[in-house]
Amino acid sequence: MTTASTASLPCAAVLIDLDGTLVDSAPDIVEAANRMLADLDSAPLPFDTVAGFIGRGVPNLVRRVLETAQLAPRVEAAEAEALFHRHYDDTNGRLGSVFPGVEAGLAALRRDGYRMACVTNKPRALAAPLLAMTGLASYLDVLVAGDSIAQMKPHPAPLRHACRLLDVEAAQGVLVGDSPVDVAAARAAGMPVCLVRYGYAGPDGPAALGADALIDSMEALPVLLTPAWLAPAA
DSSP, X not given: OBOOBSOOSOOOEEEEOSBTTTEEOHHHHHHHHHHHHHHTTOOOOOHHHHHTTTXXXXXXXXXXXXXXXXXXXTSOHHHHHHHHXXXXXXXXXXXXXXXXXXXXXXXXXXXXXXXXXXXOSSOHHHHHHHHHHHTGGGGOSEEEOTTTSSOXXXXXXXXXXXXXXXXXXXXXXXXXXXXXXXXXXXXXXXXXXXXXXXXXXXXXXXXXXXXXXXXXXXXXXXXXXOHHHHSBOO
């Protein structure tokens, strides 16, 4: 599935989300969240419940977990976040895995001359080690993490910041992600957005999110990034 985008310049940069797009990190995150709950004398939450909170940063995830476990406002968010980070430092990159086709897709994009950035809402202290442990850091020119600047996705600022670091215009970029947060950020930044069919799109799935294209694997991306797809609609 593809549709025409609003881009008007040749694509030079590919911005890529991390959790749910490059790496299936849900097992790491869910385990850390449930260890946090155990420390707070609360029962674990179902895997899919916690995984549904991924994508808007750690503070949002911890808040949603506390609310769902009926611990808010009795438990301070700052206390819970400290517990989560302590456990996530241990689980980060230990249980999850790189999605099939990601390394081959990134290698093909590199051969084709695209500059690449990972744009994630995950804090740098977690994102950088994860990219290093999985071997994906070697394919990327830039990492814009959730604490790199004041705003996070769905604000367009992280995408524009990544483009500045890559020395390209925002209209020369395309965002690859998996969630409504990615679609909203790309729309606000004025660049096309492609979603992977796997990942953490939510209950309605990626097809309902209005992306410009859907792909089953990152290996399909180099073929997709053609002038015909990136040209404005007639």
